[in-house]
Amino acid sequence: MSESESLDRAEGKPDKKVVRSFTASQEELHMLEALARYHGLSRTSVITSLVRKEFWRIFPQGTPEVQPEPGARVINKESSS
Numbered sequence: 731m732s733e734s735e736s737l738d739r740a741e742g743k744p745d746k747k748v749v750r751s752f753t754a755s756q757e758e759l760h761m762l763e764a765l766a767r768y769h770g771l772s773r774t775s776v777i778t779s780l781v782r783k784e785f786w787r788i789f790p791q792g793t794p795e796v797q798p799e800p801g802a803r804v805i806n807k808e809s810s811s
Contacts, residue, residue, distance in 0.1 A: 762776060
């Protein structure tokens with residue numbers, strides 16, 4: 731992905747969905763397929779969902795490139811302990 735494509739969301743442009751590839755062992759693919767079946771999602775949706783969940787866990791206030799949606803509840807990590 732080019733730098734300009736990665737900035738599309740930050741500039742308010744619609745997200746472009748692009749096919750990507752990844753490397754995984756046969757066991758990891760079986761895990762992914764099991765999760766997809768369990769949740770009734772596609773493998774792509776499972777990966778995207780897990781990435782989003784982990785991103786917001788680590789960066790609850792977002793990053794300069796990815797900001798919370800308007801109206802989202804943002805919890806300060808320091809005050810939640």
